[in-house]
Every structure is written in C-alpha cells, then in structure tokens.
Amino acid sequence: MMFLGIVYFLVAFGTAVPTTQRDAKVSYDGYKVYKVAAHGDAADLISELDALSIIDLSHSHAGSENGATFNIAVPPDNVAAFEALNLSAEILSGDLGADIAAEGSFGEYSSTLRANSGDLPSLTWFDSYHAYEDHIQYWADLQAAFPDNSELIEAGTSFEGRPLQGIHLWGSSGKDSKPAIFFNGNVHAREWITSKVVEYITYQLIVGYENDTLVQSVLDSYDFYILPVVNPDGFVYTQTTDRLWRKNRQIRTNTTAIGTDINRNWAVGFGGGGSSSDPSSGTFSGYAPGDAPETAGLIVLAQELAGRHGIKLYVDWHSYAQVILLSYGYTCDAFPANLEAQLALAAGAAAAIAGPYNTTFDYGPGCVVLYQSSGNGRDYMTDAAGAEYGWGIELRDTRYGFVLPPEQILPSGEEIWEGMRYIWANL
Ligand SMILES: [Zn+2]
CATH class of the missing domain: 3.40.630.10 (Zn peptidases)
Known part of the structure; x- marks a missing residue:
C-alpha cells in the first residue's frame, strides 16, 4: 500500500536497529474512514483504490451474507477524489487523527500504587x-x-x-x-x-x-x-511511530520493506x-x-x-x-x-x-x-x-x-x- 512507502523511505537511511527511534511519527490527521460496499470482490476494488493511497483497515468475505464490505482510511488530499467515485460508502470517522488523539495519553502505572506488595x-x-x-x-x-x-x-x-x-x-x-x-x-x-x-x-x-x-x-x-x-x-x-502498524518489525535482505505478518x-x-x-x-x-x-x-x-x-x-x-x-x-x-x-x-x-x-x-x-x-x-x-x-x-x-x-x-x-x-x- 502506498502509505507504507513513506515508512520504507525513512528507514532506508537507517541502520538495521533501532528503527523505532528514527522514524517520524505518522500522522493520520484529516484521514476519513469509510465503510464501503464492494458489490463484488472487495480485494479487486481495494486494489483499484490504491492510487488514492488508501489504507485497507478490514474487509469481509466476498460471499458473506450481507455482501462484501470493507473499511478504508482515505488521506485528506484524496478525499475529494474518493467521494467523486460515488461508491456506496458510509463515513465511520471524519478524522482518524482525532480518534487517535481521543485514545488519550497512556495511564500511569506503578507497582507502588498497590496497597501492599503481593496485592x-x-x-x-x-x-x-x-x-x-x-x-x-x-x-x-x-x-x-x-x-x-x-x-x-x-x-x-x-x-x-x-x-x-x-x-x-x-x-x-x-x-x-x-x-x-x-x-x-x-x-x-x-x-x-x-x-x-x-x-x-x-x-x-x-x-x-x-x-x-x-x-x-x-x-x-x-x-x-x-x-x-x-x-x-x-x-x-x-506506540512510538505508526498507530496503524500491523506486522512485526523484521528486516529482510534484498528489500527495504519491513515486517512479516x-x-x-x-x-x-x-x-x-x-x-x-x-x-x-x-x-x-x-x-x-x-x-x-x-x-x-x-x-x-x-x-x-x-x-x-x-x-x-x-x-x-x-x-x-x-x-x-x-x-x-x-x-x-x-x-x-x-x-x-x-x-x-x-x-x-x-x-x-x-x-x-x-x-x-x-x-x-x-x-x-x-x-x-x-x-x-x-x-x-x-x-x-x-x-x-x-x-x-x-x-x-x-x-x-x-x-x-x-x-x-x-x-x-x-x-x-x-x-x-x-x-x-x-x-
Ligand atoms: Zn488481527
């Protein structure tokens, strides 16, 4: 997917580890999340949408009872182009970046907060x-x-x-x-x-x-x-870099792509x-x-x-x-x-x-x-x-x-x- 290219580009200049300290934090500000009805094979439609740098968040089986649907995030620059396609789509989120911010800062945790050691x-x-x-x-x-x-x-x-x-x-x-x-x-x-x-x-x-x-x-x-x-x-x-990362962080020879599912x-x-x-x-x-x-x-x-x-x-x-x-x-x-x-x-x-x-x-x-x-x-x-x-x-x-x-x-x-x-x- 296109968005991954940004990450690969950045890490290409880094040494093998630790990449997590080097990558700029990925922003999803202004990304809109849609639930789209595929009316056919979801994978085909998703690959057609690749030109819009969409992120495939999930998709259901093509043969599922209610027909295939999938959720995608569309970057702000491509929202107009996506909406011009007139697909059957419902907006799930008007701003994915705002959703991520709403997850809030991490809670504090310390063992000393327990009443007694062993509680x-x-x-x-x-x-x-x-x-x-x-x-x-x-x-x-x-x-x-x-x-x-x-x-x-x-x-x-x-x-x-x-x-x-x-x-x-x-x-x-x-x-x-x-x-x-x-x-x-x-x-x-x-x-x-x-x-x-x-x-x-x-x-x-x-x-x-x-x-x-x-x-x-x-x-x-x-x-x-x-x-x-x-x-x-x-x-x-x-937690440090890309909230939507899925795979592990394995580096392979002969590719700048990172991660195995x-x-x-x-x-x-x-x-x-x-x-x-x-x-x-x-x-x-x-x-x-x-x-x-x-x-x-x-x-x-x-x-x-x-x-x-x-x-x-x-x-x-x-x-x-x-x-x-x-x-x-x-x-x-x-x-x-x-x-x-x-x-x-x-x-x-x-x-x-x-x-x-x-x-x-x-x-x-x-x-x-x-x-x-x-x-x-x-x-x-x-x-x-x-x-x-x-x-x-x-x-x-x-x-x-x-x-x-x-x-x-x-x-x-x-x-x-x-x-x-x-x-x-x-x-
Ligand atoms: Zn999973």
Whole structure:
C-alpha cells in the first residue's frame, strides 16, 4: 500500500536497529474512514483504490451474507477524489487523527500504587492504554499476587530481541499437570484492545480462584499459558511511530520493506489465499513457515504443550470484527472433525458475550464467516498441535476499529469474561 512507502523511505537511511527511534511519527490527521460496499470482490476494488493511497483497515468475505464490505482510511488530499467515485460508502470517522488523539495519553502505572506488595493491581489498569514497559510490570504484579499458582514464562524472542513474555497459571494439581488453555494477544500490533482483554481474563482468573467455584474448577482442570503481547516490536512501534502498524518489525535482505505478518507465517496452509509473498504487503507471509522469530518461539511452546498434556483450547486474540473464528481460515472447503461441538461452544459463548452490553458476535469457520487467511495460528494449532478448539476471536468494535476508545476497554473485558465463563462451564 502506498502509505507504507513513506515508512520504507525513512528507514532506508537507517541502520538495521533501532528503527523505532528514527522514524517520524505518522500522522493520520484529516484521514476519513469509510465503510464501503464492494458489490463484488472487495480485494479487486481495494486494489483499484490504491492510487488514492488508501489504507485497507478490514474487509469481509466476498460471499458473506450481507455482501462484501470493507473499511478504508482515505488521506485528506484524496478525499475529494474518493467521494467523486460515488461508491456506496458510509463515513465511520471524519478524522482518524482525532480518534487517535481521543485514545488519550497512556495511564500511569506503578507497582507502588498497590496497597501492599503481593496485592492485585487495581482495575484502573483498564481505564486507559499503557506503555509496553508498564504491561511487563503489570504481568509481573499479577504473577506476584498469585505466587503459589503461577509463574512468568517466555516463548522465544522477537526480531528486535524482546522476550515474548506471559504468565502460566495452574490449579490444585500443580504446574504442568493438565491439558493447556493457550491464549495470545497482540499478534497484530495495532490491535491494542486484545492485550487489555487478555489481561482482564488473567486478572479475573486470579481473583476468581479465591472463591468462585467455576474458576476454581477450570484452573484445577487446565494449565493456562497466557501471552498478552506476542508481537512486542510491532506493539512498541505503534506506540512510538505508526498507530496503524500491523506486522512485526523484521528486516529482510534484498528489500527495504519491513515486517512479516505473524498470523500468515504458520505452516498449515502456508502461502495460500489471503496471504502475500510480497514483503511490502500487510499480509506478507514470510518466505518459509516459522521464519518470523515470534512465530518460531510460539511453535516451540505449542509443541511443548502438545507433547505434554495436549492443547484443549487455543485463542489467538484479534480486533476488530466481533466474531469467533473457528478453523479453518486457509480453506472454505474443509472443516475440523469436531465442527458441531465447536459451533455449539461458540454459539453459547457468543450468546454470553451479548449479555452485559448487547454486543453481537458472529461465529463460524474463519474462511466462511470472515475471509480466507492462510498460514494463520489457529489452523496450525488445530492441525499441527492437536488443539481440540483452535480459535481466533476478533474483538470490538465496528465503528472505531483499531482505535477503540479507552472507555470501551473495561466493557470489552467484561463481556468477553462472560463468554469465557460459558466456555469454562462447557469445555
Ligand atoms: Zn488481527
């Protein structure tokens, strides 16, 4: 996409690392966001619009029930030209830059704000977004509040050398004694709500183990492996430089393009439809399965868990679409053997999610309900790591997209926690 060219141009003069300190901050002031009806194949129309330097924010499957639609951001200089095309388009945002500003400044966080060392941090964590370093401290503080039933874990390191960190929680049988529930957030850098919701689930698991029999039961039955940010380089880059960055920050030889889409870099279906072999694409798969260091680290963890007691449930957390994605994403023509059980669990979870705020979540095999995506994590977990439920969940919302106002962090966590409770009761 054209806008990426600006970034590449700037980094071409830098050395390999750290590019995050060198790039000018990307401004989205005056960008308008539209929801466009494609009346045909969305991908074709999006590529026609490339001349207008549009940013493809999301698109639905060409065969989806309501017809294909997609959301794009149009730079201020090209708004008039876009509107002259007279497409069926609805304005979602009159100024994307203003939306980004409205996300507010990051909240302060310090362990010293806890009443006592070993207390859980307060729920004010979910009132705003936070710097990456604060997330690391927050995970350590969660772990410290649950010392006998948790440990901090790492699953390899990112391209720029940051460890992929997380928390492992267990119940009364001790660690590594039960099948795994494996969650990871922020595979895609700009999807900030995902790490917050994954942290909210972790928080509620720890709180609930005190006196909530459902939580006690699930923690006594499964080992939880929770990694809220598995694309730390990209996440940091969205905080310092480009709020809408998606991929990791991997540099390759023979191209100035940066970044691999970690969620197209897995072995199952690698290189198929809905992924790109072009390093400048937002869905660049890499050149070989697992050649992004972040994917490689997650593969090692997944295979460890598969070999130990198996993976019961994997959820790769994304935004935004409000849909529970089952396998498969790489094909619309094949389905997991236990599809009926998966659909029943997803239907119950979606109904529970709607409880607190009437937020509607769709569900079904990813290729069918959203779009084809080859080389994604959930298909890998299903076919190559034996996960009984290999899922992706796309969180809120349908208006603000990636730039979800901080007032929606807690409600998003609350409704998803209701969905998780349904799952805990019905796994
Ligand atoms: Zn995503």
